[in-house]
Amino acid sequence: MSRRILIACASFGYLFIALFFAALLIAHWIPPMAPNWSAERVAAFYTDHANSIRTGLVVMLVGAVATAPFVAALSSLIRRIDSRLAPLAAIQLVCGAANVAAIFVPVLIFTATAYRPDRSPDITMALNDLGWISLVMNAFPAIGQATVVGVAILADKRPTPLLPRWAAYLNFWMAFLFLPSILLTYFKTGPFAWNGILSFWVAASAFGAWFLVMTYLMVRAASRVDDDRAPAVLEPVA
Amino acid sequence: MWVFPALVLATLSSWLLGVEGSTSTAIGCAVVAIALIKVRLVGLHFMELRNAPAALRVAFEIYVAVTGTTLLTLYLVL
Amino acid sequence: MTATAAETEHSAPPHHRHIPGEPGLWIFLLGDMIMFSVFFGFIAVLHGRHPRMFRASQQALHPDLGLLNTLLLLTASALVARGLRQLRSGRPARTLPWALLCALGFAAVKGCEYALVIRDGHTPSSNDFFMYYFVFTGIHLAHLTIGIGALTVLVVLSRRRALSPGHLLVAEGAAAYWHMVDLLWLVLFPLFYLVA
Numbered sequence: 001m002s003r004r005i006l007i008a009c010a011s012f013g014y015l016f017i018a019l020f021f022a023a024l025l026i027a028h029w030i031p032p033m034a035p036n037w038s039a040e041r042v043a044a045f046y047t048d049h050a051n052s053i054r055t056g057l058v059v060m061l062v063g064a065v066a067t068a069p070f071v072a073a074l075s076s077l078i079r080r081i082d083s084r085l086a087p088l089a090a091i092q093l094v095c096g097a098a099n100v101a102a103i104f105v106p107v108l109i110f111t112a113t114a115y116r117p118d119r120s121p122d123i124t125m126a127l128n129d130l131g132w133i134s135l136v137m138n139a140f141p142a143i144g145q146a147t148v149v150g151v152a153i154l155a156d157k158r159p160t161p162l163l164p165r166w167a168a169y170l171n172f173w174m175a176f177l178f179l180p181s182i183l184l185t186y187f188k189t190g191p192f193a194w195n196g197i198l199s200f201w202v203a204a205s206a207f208g209a210w211f212l213v214m215t216y217l218m219v220r221a222a223s224r225v226d227d228d229r230a231p232a233v234l235e236p237v238a
Numbered sequence: 239m240w241v242f243p244a245l246v247l248a249t250l251s252s253w254l255l256g257v258e259g260s261t262s263t264a265i266g267c268a269v270v271a272i273a274l275i276k277v278r279l280v281g282l283h284f285m286e287l288r289n290a291p292a293a294l295r296v297a298f299e300i301y302v303a304v305t306g307t308t309l310l311t312l313y314l315v316l
Numbered sequence: 317m318t319a320t321a322a323e324t325e326h327s328a329p330p331h332h333r334h335i336p337g338e339p340g341l342w343i344f345l346l347g348d349m350i351m352f353s354v355f356f357g358f359i360a361v362l363h364g365r366h367p368r369m370f371r372a373s374q375q376a377l378h379p380d381l382g383l384l385n386t387l388l389l390l391t392a393s394a395l396v397a398r399g400l401r402q403l404r405s406g407r408p409a410r411t412l413p414w415a416l417l418c419a420l421g422f423a424a425v426k427g428c429e430y431a432l433v434i435r436d437g438h439t440p441s442s443n444d445f446f447m448y449y450f451v452f453t454g455i456h457l458a459h460l461t462i463g464i465g466a467l468t469v470l471v472v473l474s475r476r477r478a479l480s481p482g483h484l485l486v487a488e489g490a491a492a493y494w495h496m497v498d499l500l501w502l503v504l505f506p507l508f509y510l511v512a
Contacts, residue, residue, distance in 0.1 A: 166340030173347040183451065190444065191358055192451070198354070242394040249386050253379070256510025261371065266511040273506045277499050284397045284495045291333045294342060301346060305353045305503075309360050313511070316364020 006222035009073035012066045013215030017208055019063030020103075027056025027110075032132065032195040035188040042128050043121035046114050053114040057107050064103035070211075071096030073218055078152045080225055081162050088152045091144065098141035106135035136194045137185065139178040139203065146175040146210065162221045170213060177206035241283040248272050248279075266313050274306040337489030345496050348459070352500045355452045359507045362444055371512050373445035376438050381429045382509040385422050386501065392418035393498040396467070399474065400491045404484065409474040415494075416467045419460065426457055449508055456500055463497040466490035 024030050028049050033042065046053065071093060078089040113127035150171035153163045181199040183192040191198040252272040255265050278299075282288040287298050335342070363370045392415040399409035430450075440450040469490045473483055 164340070165338060166343050169338075169340045169342075169344035170347075173344045176348060177351065179455075186440065187447075190447070192447075202351075202354070242390065245390050245394075246387065249383070249390065252506055252510060253383050256379075256506060256512065261367075261512050269506045269510045273503050276502045280393060280495055280499045280502065284393045284498070285492050286334070286336045286397075289332065289334055291335060294335060297342075297346060301349060301353070305356065308353070309356055309507075312357065312360035312364060316361060 003222060003225055006073050006076060006225065007219055009069035009076075010215055010218035010222055012069040012073075013211050013218070016063050016066040016070060017211045017215075019059055019066060021208060023056045023060035023063060025056075026059060027053045029056070032200055033128070034195050035129070035132070035184075035193050037125075039121035039125040043117060043124045046117035046124055046128075050114055050117050054111065057111050057114070060103065060107050064100050064107065067096065067100055067103075070215065070218075071099070073222065074149065074214070077162060077218060077221055077225075078149070081152060081156045085152050085155055088148050088155075091148045092152070095141040095145035095148065099138075099145065102134070102138035102141055106131050106138070109134060132194045133184065136181050136199055136203070139181045142207065142210075143175045143178050146171040146178070149214075150175070162224070163217050167213070167217055171210075174206050174210045178203050241279055245276055245279055248276050263314065267310055270309050270313060271306070274302055274309075277305075278302045336492045338485060341489045341492065345492060349496065349500065352456075352503070355448075355455075356503055356507060359448055359452070362448060363507075363511065366444070369443060370445055373438070373443060373449075374509065374512060376433055376436055376446075377449070377509055378429050378432060379509045381425050381432075382505050385425050386505050388418045388422045388425070389498040389501050391415075392422075392467075393495050396470065396491050396494050399470065400487060403470075403474060403479060403487055406478065409470075412467065412471045412474050416464065416471055419464050419467055419494075422460060423457065423464070426453070426460075453504060453508070456497070456504055459500065460497050463494050466493045470494075 028045075033045060037045075074096070075089040075093045078085050078092060109127060109131040113124060113131055117124065150168040153161065153165060153168035153171070156162055156165075180192055181194075181203045184194045184196070184199045187193045187196070190196055194200060252269045255272075256269045281298050281302065282295075285298075287295050290298075395411040395415035395418070399412040399415065402409040402411070433446075433449075438446050440447045467490070470487055473479060473487050476483065479487065
């Protein structure tokens with residue numbers, strides 16, 4: 001039974017990616033707005049696309065929750081590599097939970113921004129900045145998560161490890177690709193701005209690819225784990 | 239052990255070419271080409287990719303070729 | 317030195333194909349190199365679009381320090397390559413601590429150059445040239461710092477009496493990572509300092 005639960009939980013990774021990128025498309029956020037747009041242009045964008053933005057955000061909100069089973073399955077698999085890796089599994093869980101928040105927070109800010117698009121454009125622009133910065137600069141939980149997953153995979157010393165060792169190095173590379181987005185705080189144009197090649201396009205592609213590869217590997221690994229010990233039968237309370 | 243002296247010579251020659259402050263495109267491209275040749279030497283000899291399985295060696299050669307042609311094209315066209 | 321070279325040329329016949337380090341490590345190494353190629357592209361595009369600004373800003377760098385750093389990295393790489401061959405054949409690899417010293421020297425020289433450039437009033441926010449210069453060489457310096465860790469692992473391994481195949485794999489991986497740090501600088505250096 002636990003094998004089927006693991007496979008089901010891991011598969012939520014596919015659902016998340018589908019919902020997340022669908023949401024970005026529905027909300028007209030690919031390509032992203034530019035940080036150097038004027039307040040009027042930002043306000044006009046929200047007025048023109050108010051309902052698509054609101055709908056996209058609802059889809060993304062649902063998507064964010066879909067990462068929870070995925071993260072739980074990953075921690076469970078890490079513990080199955082070696083029970084002594086429990087602290088690493090816990091770090092992964094904490095970072096994964098932070099990632100849920102890292103999607104929830106910008107979604108709620110954007111929802112507030114799109115709630116009254118006819119307000120003063122300066123306020124819309126400030127809220128829009130807040131939304132984009134929290135959506136793109138939130139990479140650190142994901143960096144921690146990818147790093148700790150990589151370490152856990154390398155700690156698997158069995159001849160046929162649960163997750164292949166190359167996946168560890170892929171995780172380290174992904175952690176590196178997420179890194180440039182922290183520089184967006186300094187730039188309104190160029191590769192490090194929130195719509196830049198390195199902060200947005202590379203990081204978003206890496207994020208999507210990471211989820212797809214990890215989901216595939218986790219489903220494959222889950223189908224190999226021992227199916228379980230049934231829960232112990234408890235003595236009736238006297 | 240000719241690789242290390244070759245790398246030092248290549249470094250010094252590109253330094254002499256570049257540090258003159260010449261703005262000619264030809265010299266710029268020569269400096270970029272020397273850099274990519276050095277990259278290939280480091281990869282094949284120091285990283286020992288010349289003894290690596292074909293797939294890895296080919297991946298590296300493609301990397302050098304694509305990076306080199308892209309950079310040279312950018313310097314020539316822009 | 318010549319004898320060692322001849323020996324290794326012959327000890328690696330063409331039919332013996334060997335991946336240095338763990339195969340998976342090469343995903344990270346090649347991936348990182350691709351990322352840096354994107355950086356190189358940004359420098360080339362900036363140079364093409366704003367040649368005068370590029371050239372004027374370039375004057376504020378210190379090409380002699382850049383050259384010194386290139387030579388330090390090349391020396392370290394040659395020493396690491398030699399040390400790895402010695403580790404494989406079970407001989408003492410005395411060159412490795414010197415490689416570590418070269419790596420520390422690079423970091424020190426880079427720190428001095430940053431200080432000189434900033435003292436002259438150039439910061440990442442001055443213009444796009446300095447933004448790229450500080451960010452890309454900074455990311456490279458971060459890689460070098462990890463490389464110092466890799467070289468330390470190599471030095472520690474070289475103190476062991478005998479290396480297991482697993483240790484040798486780690487040593488090869490550490491060496492390959494170090495060579496990547498060298499290789500990336502070999503392109504960054506001419507693009508920032510030499511191409512005018």
